[in-house]
Amino acid sequence: MEIYRAHVLVCTGTGCTSSQSPKIIEEFEKYLKANKLDNEVKIVKTGCFGLCAEGPIVVIYPEGAMYTMVKPEDVKEIVEEHLLKGRLVKRLLAGNKELKDSVKPIEQVEFFKKQKRVALRLCGVINPESIDEYIAFDGYKALAKVLTEMKPEEVIDEIKRSGLRGRGGGGFPTGIKWEFAARSQDTEKYVCCNADEGDPGAFMDRSILEGDPHSVLEAMTIAGYAIGASQGYVYVRAEYPIAVKRLNIAIQQAKEYGLLGKNIFGTDFSFDIELRLGAGAFVCGEETALMTSIEGHRGEPRPRPPFPAVKGLFGKPTLLNNVETYANIPTIIRNGAEWFASIGTEKSKGTKVFAMGGKINNTGLLEIPMGTTLREVIYDIGGGIPNGKKFKAAQTGGPSGGCIPASKIDTPIEYDTLVELGSMMGSGGLIIMDEDNCMVDIAKFFLEFTVDESCGKCPPCRIGTKRMLEILERITGGKGEEGDVEKLEILAKNIKASALCGLGQTAPNPVLSTLRYFRDEYEAHVRDKKCPAGVCKSMLNYIVDEQRCKCCGICARNCPVNCISGQKGVPYKIDQEKCIKCGTCLEKCPFKAIFKNA
Amino acid sequence: MKSIAELEEIRKRTLEQIGLRENNEKMRIVVGMATCGIAAGARPVMNTFLEELKKRNINNVSVTMTGCIGICRLEPIVEVIEPDGSKVTYVKMNPEKAARVVAEHIVNGRVCIDYTIGAEEKNK
Missing domain, CATH: 3.10.20.600 (Ubiquitin-like (UB roll))
Structure with missing residues (x-):
């Protein structure tokens, strides 16, 4: 096999793929060949580096130089300068503002400095379509250790001592979950992986599956050994085509190497994993609905107990963990529970x-x-x-x-x-809001989502959330009545207490928490008919400041509904009746003479 | 997969190829590859370094390129940089000299004094 002097890692996660990373790879192939470097430089397709805002990302080793926002037309320069002549292309380096003369290794880019990567350990380091590269970075070593040196109880004990808690949202201690599943006596048991990531704006699990699929397979196999199961299912959204493709490749490779299948590592333990594609219903991320869906039924939750560990998939004891939870397992086994427990805080480890x-x-x-x-x-x-x-x-x-x-x-x-x-x-979605966000509007957005995604099985969720949304629509529409806020609160608490599954029980949370911290904003909407952040259109007026108006007419020319009138010498005016509050005039005015009156 | 030995073998084999992605502190061989360097024959020098290192199974040394450092008359120039930052500068290199640098300096830690820039300047 060839030894290469440099590796060009190109991110092929979903974010970078949609901003042309496949084209960038083609260009690299072309120019490396043109410069006769194709025997010295290797191109590696990797998973997500995390800095998606700056994608597509290209990292070149051994220097560890990270290029951001690379365009296909930049590739020629990178090859000719960096790879041929050894000169960095400074204008494309990450954080090049602070950069003086030397390479800034990837670890020192501000974005990565405070991070610690356990679950994302190999995302952006290995080629996710190569099992050999996963093995090179200690992959499947944990499985080997578990199968040859540890008893199932010892594995569970290790996970328990690590303090790992479920990363999918609930935060239930993982080791205890494993113990419950192990204790259930039955001829058949199942290990499931919840990869039905549905929160708007969340893509942690997708990135792990795209960047390091083998870590999840390895962990599921370890879990199978620990609880005594021989079949695993990964329930993954069909909307994640790259993740599905790489999982399929990974399962195939693991089977070829005998890391899945019969008598793994020569022991009498056998384990197999299959994929099941979800059709994108949010409720199928709820564990009982997920299992119902795998069984081939309509994805609806069922009451608990019985818990999945007792009666789960096909009525058999089932262990269900989230992708990120699994991704932590191999490293915990390799480095030990104490190592993992040393990261984090007293009650939240890792x-x-x-x-x-x-x-x-x-x-x-x-x-x-x-x-x-x-x-x-x-x-x-x-x-x-x-x-x-x-x-x-x-x-x-x-x-x-x-x-x-x-x-x-x-x-x-x-x-x-x-x-x-x-x-x-939660599962890890983190949405940052600034002073221009209206909290009532945010609560409405999330409630719209849950109303849409409610499966309709239980009335509190089906009808209750709809009523809540109607109140919120009234409030943001400027038709809020005295007592609406209180009604919202009562409804929210009742839904929380009575809904069947996690979806309904947590659906009122966005409303309750915004009420807790931003009650004044709700009240401003209801009493003063004002939206303090200037988001809710019904309560918003665009007004021309007559003092500042230079009567240039730019606003009138750009107005899509022709509601601005005026002429030379006479300040322009907006007809509030016709105005659709699109904000174009405010954007276009060169003299900042138009403002929002919230 | 029937044994851990098999797994270990794949690990070692692959790590040899991709070990350079680990950003550990290690010895670096930097070859001047600006126009002047390339014209003076830096490419075969660099290839020799790569081949010699591979022949000896040395994974903890990286070979990189750099631009022109200004003394074009002494190209091909090669710098061997220790993890602590201290460096030795070799000048007027060729593939034979490169092979010797690997054998003496990289493997045994004995600097090839006669190829260094200091020796070259003295001979003037």
Whole structure:
């Protein structure tokens, strides 16, 4: 086999793929060949590096130089300068503002400095379509150790001592879950992986499956050994085509190497994994609905107990964990429970992956030790809020979670502190909001989502959330009545207490948490018919400041509904009846003479 | 997969090929590859380094390229940089000299004094 002097790693996660990374790879192949470097330089397709806002990302080793926002037309320069002559293409280097003369290795890019990668250990390091590369970085070593040196009880004990808790949202201790499943006596048991990531804006699990699929397969096999199962299912959304493709390749490769199948490592343990594709219903991320869906039925939840560990898939004891939970397992086995427990805080061990989006400079994927503060995440890793705006709140946990207001920005991020704040860890969606976001509007957005995604089986969720949405629509529509806010609260509490599954029980959370911290905004909407952030259109007027207006007519020419009138010498006026509040005039006015009156 | 030995073998074999992606502190061989360097024959020098290192199964040394450092008359120039930052600069290199640098300096830690820039300047 060839030894290459340099490796060009190109991100082929979903984000970078949609911004032309396949084309970039083609260009690299072309120019490497043209410069006769194709025997010296290897191109590697990897998973997500996390800095999706700056994609497509190309990292060149051995220097570890990270190029961001690479365009296909930049490739010629990178090949001719960096790979042929050894000169960095400084204008494309990550964080090149602070860069003087030398290479800044990837670890020192501001975005990565405070991160600690356990679940994302190999994302952006290996080629996810190569089992050999996974093995080179200690892959399947944990499985070998478990099968040859450990008893199932010892495996469970190790996981329990590590303090790992479920990363899918609930935060249930993983080791205890495994123990329950192991204790259930039956001829058949199943291991399932929940890869039905549905929170708007969340892509942690997708990135792990795309960047390091073997880690999940290895962990599921370990789980199979620990609880005594011989069949595993990965339930993955069909909307994740790259993840599905790489999982299929990974399963195939593992079978060829005998790491899945009969008598793994010469022991009498056999295990197999199959994929099941979900059709994108949010409720199928709920464990009982997920299993119902795997069974081939309509994805609806069922009451618990019986819990899946007792009676799950096909009525058999079933262990169900989230993708990220599994991705932690091999490293815990290799490095030991004590190592893992040394990361994080007293009650939340290890690290957590977040998909950060919204009003933040570095949109992307990050993994931090538990206990990192929100401030560090937003300002150090996230690079702050764009356009120097003020931070208002962070939304965690998606449609099931809540908001953390600016006043709590120094709270360490861990399971229990987030719950105390009325939010939750959730699966890892993290949406940052600035002063221009209306909290009532945000609550409405998430409720619209849950109303859409409610499966309709239980009335509190089917009817209750719909009624809540109607009240919210009334409030944001400027028709809020005295007592609406109180009604919302009562409804929310009743739904929480009576809905059948996790979806309904958590659906009112966005409303409750915004009510807790931003009640004044709700009241401004209801009493004063005003939206303080200037988002809710019904309560918004665009007005021309007559003093500042230079009567240029640019606003009138750009108005899509021709509702602005005026002429030379006479300041322009907006006809409020006709105005659709699109904001075009405000954007176009060169003299800042138009403002929003909220 | 019937044994851990098999797994270990794949691991070692693959790591040899991709070990350079680990950003560990290690010895670096930097070859000047600007126009002047290439014209003076830096490419065969670099290839010799790669081949010699591979022949000896040395994985903890990286070979990289750099631009022109200004003394074009002494090209091909090769710098061997220790993890602590100290470096030795070899000048007027050729493939034979490169092979000797690997054997003496990289493997045994004995600097090939006669190829260094200091020796070259003295001879003037």
